[in-house]
Amino acid sequence: MNTLTLDALIEFLNESNGYDDPIEAGPEVIDSPFDALGCDSLTLLNAISKIERTYQTELPESVTSDAKTPRELIDLVNARLS
Numbered sequence: 459m460n461t462l463t464l465d466a467l468i469e470f471l472n473e474s475n476g477y478d479d480p481i482e483a484g485p486e487v488i489d490s491p492f493d494a495l496g497c498d499s500l501t502l503l504n505a506i507s508k509i510e511r512t513y514q515t516e517l518p519e520s521v522t523s524d525a526k527t528p529r530e531l532i533d534l535v536n537a538r539l540s
Contacts, residue, residue, distance in 0.1 A: 460513055462535040464488055467505070467528050470512075471497055474504035488529045495528075509535060 465483060472480045479496050481487060487495065492502055502522055510517055515538050518524070525531035 461539060462509060462513065462532050464528060464532065467509075467532060470505040470508045471495070471501060474501045474508065488532075489527050491526050492528070506531075513539060515539060 464487065468481050468483055468487065475481075475497065481495050481497075497505075499522065506517060506521055509515075513535065515535070517535065517538060521531070521534060525534050
């Protein structure tokens with residue numbers, strides 16, 4: 459079964475950001491708020507769209523307000539995939 463990993467999420471976010479000020483993987487990233495990582499709402503929406511296409515799943519519209527950190531988004535996505 460496919461699961462969303464932190465590395466994959468960082469790649470989606472960096473792609474969606476156009477690699478402007480890319481997010482570097484590190485232990486502090488997983489619990490950092492998206493805005494502290496430099497992700498605006500458009501970057502997050504684009505990343506979520508990429509996740510939906512890649513993992514062939516549909517996420518609830520509330521995902522952008524429900525998931526404030528990478529850990530929360532990963533948990534939400536992986537719960538949908540299980």
